[in-house]
Amino acid sequence: MSTGGHNRATTAGRLSVLVGALSVPAFVGVWELIARSRIVNAVLFPPPSTVAVAVLDWIHSGQFFGDLSASLFRVTVGFLIGTTGGIMLGVLTGRFRLVSSLLSPLFHILRPIPPIAFVPIVILWFGLSEAGKLFLVVWGVFFTVWLATHIGVQKVDRGLIRAALMLGTPRRQMLSEIILLGALPYIVVGLRTAVSISFYTLVAAELAGAFAGIVYRIEIAQQNMQTGQVMGGLAALGLLSFVADRSFAAIAERAVWWR
Amino acid sequence: MVAMMQNPLRPTSPLRLVDAPPEPSSTAPEATIRVENLSIVFDVPRGEVIAVDRVSLAVMPGEFVSLVGPSGCGKSTLLNAMAGLERPFEGEVMVAGKPMLAPRPDIGMVFQQPHLFPWKSVRRNIAHGPRALGKSKTEALRIADDLIEMIGLTKFASSYPHTLSGGMQQRVAIARALANQPRVLLMDEPFGALDAQTRAVMQDNLLELRDRINATIVFVTHDIDEAILLSDRVLIMSAGPGRILRDLSVGLPRPRSSAILTDPAYLALKRDCLDLIRTEGRKAFEQMEAVT
Numbered sequence: 001m002s003t004g005g006h007n008r009a010t011t012a013g014r015l016s017v018l019v020g021a022l023s024v025p026a027f028v029g030v031w032e033l034i035a036r037s038r039i040v041n042a043v044l045f046p047p048p049s050t051v052a053v054a055v056l057d058w059i060h061s062g063q064f065f066g067d068l069s070a071s072l073f074r075v076t077v078g079f080l081i082g083t084t085g086g087i088m089l090g091v092l093t094g095r096f097r098l099v100s101s102l103l104s105p106l107f108h109i110l111r112p113i114p115p116i117a118f119v120p121i122v123i124l125w126f127g128l129s130e131a132g133k134l135f136l137v138v139w140g141v142f143f144t145v146w147l148a149t150h151i152g153v154q155k156v157d158r159g160l161i162r163a164a165l166m167l168g169t170p171r172r173q174m175l176s177e178i179i180l181l182g183a184l185p186y187i188v189v190g191l192r193t194a195v196s197i198s199f200y201t202l203v204a205a206e207l208a209g210a211f212a213g214i215v216y217r218i219e220i221a222q223q224n225m226q227t228g229q230v231m232g233g234l235a236a237l238g239l240l241s242f243v244a245d246r247s248f249a250a251i252a253e254r255a256v257w258w259r
Numbered sequence: 260m261v262a263m264m265q266n267p268l269r270p271t272s273p274l275r276l277v278d279a280p281p282e283p284s285s286t287a288p289e290a291t292i293r294v295e296n297l298s299i300v301f302d303v304p305r306g307e308v309i310a311v312d313r314v315s316l317a318v319m320p321g322e323f324v325s326l327v328g329p330s331g332c333g334k335s336t337l338l339n340a341m342a343g344l345e346r347p348f349e350g351e352v353m354v355a356g357k358p359m360l361a362p363r364p365d366i367g368m369v370f371q372q373p374h375l376f377p378w379k380s381v382r383r384n385i386a387h388g389p390r391a392l393g394k395s396k397t398e399a400l401r402i403a404d405d406l407i408e409m410i411g412l413t414k415f416a417s418s419y420p421h422t423l424s425g426g427m428q429q430r431v432a433i434a435r436a437l438a439n440q441p442r443v444l445l446m447d448e449p450f451g452a453l454d455a456q457t458r459a460v461m462q463d464n465l466l467e468l469r470d471r472i473n474a475t476i477v478f479v480t481h482d483i484d485e486a487i488l489l490s491d492r493v494l495i496m497s498a499g500p501g502r503i504l505r506d507l508s509v510g511l512p513r514p515r516s517s518a519i520l521t522d523p524a525y526l527a528l529k530r531d532c533l534d535l536i537r538t539e540g541r542k543a544f545e546q547m548e549a550v551t
């Protein structure tokens with residue numbers, strides 16, 4: 001390859017990095033201009049500066065951290081319970097034909113129902129309690145992780161299982177090491193999907209009625225026509241799920257440590 | 260061609276391939292492996308496949324026996340039955356006097372693919388067996404380190420399998436199988452996936468290794484050179500359904516080297532063997548044609 005070609009390539013690379021860095025500020029700038037130009041209704045489309053003020057007020061009022069921790073708690077605990085259950089049952093249905101015959105048909109019927117559709121019945125069962133919110137997140141996460149694990153377990157190299165059998169590997173270790181680690185690459189993919197599902201079900205859970213939480217705050221602001229606060233809430237939610245997804249991607253890369 | 264096989268003895272050469280004396284089936288308790296009238300049948304969508312058809316054989320303690328035959332003739336199935344990975348449909352497989360119904364740690368197995376645990380280092384792969392059998396971590400790792408030295412991979416003790424070449428991986432697989440000090444070592448085309456050069460080195464290694472461990476070895480291969488070079492006895496299997504066609508003693512002095520493979524007398528004998536196998540292979544092919 002010639003040096004000229006190399007230079008051209010790096011120039012193009014630098015340019016795209018520069019444009020990438022300007023993308024968000026440019027969007028915010030254009031939005032500010034349009035909102036202030038009175039082409040649009042500033043109450044419905046407040047400029048970013050108004051949104052920033054609303055977010056600062058939210059933080060100063062002390063509600064922000066209450067809302068953040070309420071939402072984080074639901075997402076994290078729901079995710080952990082749902083994925084633990086999904087992995088455990090996935091190993092069992094993937095490994096034992098009888099358990100699979102018992103549970104898989106049921107799971108395959110329940111899995112395609114969008115978790116949001118369970119909001120009414122969750123309210124009937126749990127009212128506005130915290131348990132109901134966790135239930136929705138757990139429910140949303142469970143089936144994805146279960147299916148990923150189930151498939152992963154079935155794809156574990158048979159030769160690996162035979163080799164382990166020949167070495168006298170006890171039953172327990174067979175499940176907890178050979179099967180689980182053999183299926184890990186699939187499980188990790190399921191977990192990554194589960195991260196975004198947990199946020200998506202969080203929205204449904206908080207819209208169904210809550211006393212704190214980022215989505216709850218968005219809903220209250222909407223009822224008070226505080227559009228700036230609504231947008232600030234959306235930005236906070238977007239940032240939160242972005243950070244969660246990226247951190248999980250980083251963890252996932254190291255989870256399959258032998259690659 | 261089969262007629263030529265009736266007397267494959269060549270008195271002019273020290274290298275001899277002779278029909279083994281028939282096994283006295285009544286006085287056989289001393290055999291390490293005893294297969295008695297074994298049949299194994301698989302259910303397939305179109306009916307049944309007889310993979311092994313009434314096979315009887317015995318392997319004496321410390322013996323190295325090769326199973327040779329066309330692909331699909333049931334070599335792996337027979338070996339798996341000796342490993343306890345496949346249950347008899349009919350007949351019996353006894354190892355060390357006990358019937359094989361499930362895998363046992365006194366029987367080691369090396370497959371065509373290394374099947375190393377990808378999440379474990381070389382050292383921990385080899386230590387897996389002793390650990391599974393309840394040895395302490397220190398003890399298991401000591402066993403592993405000794406074996407790593409024996410296979411000459413000390414520099415790679417903490418490497419992960421995917422960073423090793425195919426030949427190195429297979430050496431680790433052999434060491435892993437030996438870590439439980441098996442009475443019987445079963446090898447299913449262990450060098451079949453390696454290039455010719457690596458295969459030759461691995462054969463020499465195995466010849467050396469054999470003198471240092473006292474395991475009874477059953478070795479599956481479709482390479483007649485490999486079978487004769489390594490074994491005390493070669494069992495030639497017929498095209499499916501698998502039966503044992505010939506049981507030949509290899510009267511070659513030990514220790515052996517690959518030099519014997521070019522001896523003219525040896526070559527003549529090998530040709531006879533190949534003719535037999537080729538006839539069988541053609542039969543197998545015609546059977547397949549007839550089915551499809």
Ligand SMILES: Nc1ncnc2c1ncn2[C@@H]1O[C@H](COP(=O)(O)OP(=O)(O)O)[C@@H](O)[C@H]1O
Pocket residue numbers: 301302303308309310328329330331332333334335336337499
């Ligand atoms: N698990 C199985 N299910 C169905 N058929 C099988 C199975 N394993 C082997 N067979 C059949 O049994 C025959 C012998 O196979 P195998 O023992 O693998 O032969 P070889 O090792 O000599 O190539 C083949 O026809 C193969 O298709």
Ligand SMILES: [Mg+2]
Pocket residue numbers: 334335336447
């Ligand atoms: Mg085979």
